[in-house]
Amino acid sequence: MKILVFEYITGGGFNKQALPAALVAEGLLMLNGLLDGLTQIQGVDVVVMLDWRVCTSINSDGMRPCIITPDHQTLDELERLALQCDVVWPIAPEFDGILQKLCQRIEALRKPLLTSPAKAVALxxxxxxxxxxxxxxxIATVATQRFEDFYYQSGEWMIKAIDGAGCSDSYLVTDLNDFELRSGQLAVNGQFIVQPHIHxxxxxxxxxxxxxxxxxxxxxxxxxxxxxxxxxxxxxxxxxxxxxxxxxxxxxxxxxxxxxxxxxxxxxxxxxxxxxxxxxxxxxxxxxxxxxxxxxxxxxxxxxxxxxxxxxxxxxxxxxxxxxxxxxxxxxx
CATH class of the missing domain: 3.30.470.20 (ATP-grasp fold, B domain)
Structure with missing residues (x-):
């Protein structure tokens, strides 16, 4: 079985711009863990896309690395390589619909995913x-309101991007001044939700x-x-x-x-x-x-x-x- 591995951050998703090191660090952790596990399985051949700046951070022995440079169109390369493989294992953040769109591309090629399908990612x-x-x-979950429907009440609140991954687009507000300041900054930056800050x-x-x-x-x-x-x-x-x-x-x-x-x-x-x-x-x-x-x-x-x-x-x-x-x-x- 030939498996294409594409970790978005380290695999060329940022090939035409600077790599944010915090995202790269966690991306490399997950990518190395995935590659280590796959290469232990008999009968599995791994093809992995790698941004040209992270090649030395990956031990690619026993697999086929495909180096993505600024000259490449990353998603075109993804499709080309996917057609040469049996299945595809994408890793990507949910924000801006990145993971959902990747899954949709692979599904359109009629190639099996080793992840949830696009409709599950969308939800x-x-x-x-x-x-x-x-x-x-x-099922017990944290009370959630859409940002545009929220009226500030005393207490601590979390404002989060509706499709954010991790903590990068989440903000803790503890008073009205915090809330008004953050509201002004976020007004033009997409959709957000508000949740009580639970300790x-x-x-x-x-x-x-x-x-x-x-x-x-x-x-x-x-x-x-x-x-x-x-x-x-x-x-x-x-x-x-x-x-x-x-x-x-x-x-x-x-x-x-x-x-x-x-x-x-x-x-x-x-x-x-x-x-x-x-x-x-x-x-x-x-x-x-x-x-x-x-x-x-x-x-x-x-x-x-x-x-x-x-x-x-x-x-x-x-x-x-x-x-x-x-x-x-x-x-x-």
Missing amino acids: TGNKWQTFQKLTQHK GEKTSLSCLFKAGRGWLLSANVQKFNVKNQQYHLQEILVNVTSDVSKYQRLVVEIAMVFPDLWGYVGIDLIETADAIYVLEINPRLTTSFVAIQAALGINPCQCVLDLRVGEPLIYPQCNVPVIIKIPQDNHEI
């Missing part, structure tokens, strides 16, 4: 639609989905700091508990509500003493993916490939927590 990549769907099915443990789930069924791989804890009214991810503790029954039930419920989810999916939660709230559903690889093999002794890439023919074979060989430190470099390359 879960939109925080407002996700909130409505979860609420409709009585609690920030956890995430690494999962697999297929046709209305869901399997939990690990529960993780995310640690942040707040700087300039924005959250910044510092580290992730992957596989923090062996008592995952409450999370498995939630994964099963989400699978039934979002039956088009397929492959690896990350779910962000906020946990308080009273409830577990679903914050976001990420229909793509997340950073936690890279530590699953070290934590559980299973290859998550193989589990995803298993989904093409049946159920994933999840038989942990170990059960240990693993810490991922998130690079904090924010300059451009």
